[in-house]
Amino acid sequence: MSDHPPFAVTVDLAVFTIHEGTLAVLLVRRGEDPFAGHWALPGGFVEIDEDAATAAWRELAEETGLERLSGHLEQLATYSRPDRDPRMRVVSVAHVAFAPGLARHVPTAGSDAAAARWWPVEDLGLDGADETSVELAFDHAEILRDALERVRSKIEYTTLAAQFVEEPFTLADLRRVYAAVWGAAPDLGNFRRKVLSTPGFVVATPPPGRSGRPALLYQRGPATALQPAMLRPDDTGAG
Template structure:
């Protein structure tokens, strides 16, 4: 059978990035204001077209650096899903490969080449009318992160190299929008093999009656047995 390229019209591939971090006790997403048509002036997720000579993974890394101002992203990045509804982009047929990324203490963002502005927005402040199908992508990304905290150790990506159990608990409470009993959370974390490891002799003042809290670092485990489930 002879291959006829004209039977398969070309289409573009983009990457869209749902970048999450914790800021001032809130789960926040990186949102840009589009500087070009379509949807000029509308809020959107950062992203861009995949160059002909690069993979989608390479494009995601490039866009992350352009939109966050950080050359080497300090957190976790993974492919989320592919979005291919035929009319999702008014310009032409565009298929998007979306990624979710999260890291602690992210700096103020730097607007990329096609963005008029870039900012961190708390989930409660996010508009519903994001450009394209970006609200669906962002909602899927948030659920991905929430579910992965149940059965993986990725919560440690939201804190520094060393952290207290209270700081780790704050990650779960903020991402899941729940409140945990401190003793119960401590028991769950320390009862999970190699989730965290104490840093010998390292404590930090808590500001409460001169008390100090033990510092921990991430263990070698990548999955949680048993999982820490949402209520």
């Protein structure tokens, strides 16, 4: 007999994409207690023969029908507040994903999820500026806020935003990605200078038959990092 109380490890996934020009996150409606009827991040318990990453992919497929995705995926943080789950002591290893084109997948609820859908992030009141009627289960509002900050900061110092535009694209197309993720558009002049002065961020596609004219269309370049970073506007919840 163990002297330790029941203890479990779970995984939660904050999966973001851009849908109809808006940053969206995948949520499921819980079909079972605790928090039956509440919206939550996809996730669940890590089985005895799984590592956290394997469990995360399995739970994502079981609860939403979304299989492994291309794009950015990383471990976010570990959440271990003693009272975060009323059933027992549960520690969650949260992951964050940010990938283009995911909204083409219509989530299908499965496992213990009663429903699954893409939610516009602006409707969830994560920045604290707006009230919302969406009450999230467990500490998932905290996890989502942390995940949102991770995604917003990710496009400050990487070229990940360029993955969310179809080639060829304009600088206005690319700027709209930053506006969707940050909740406010970057300054036009500074944005243009930063993109065009960063080697390998974008590659110009000159208009056919118009040699000497400035390019209006671009393709993704080989660069992956921005140094120095492209800082977001002051009114986007930075820091």
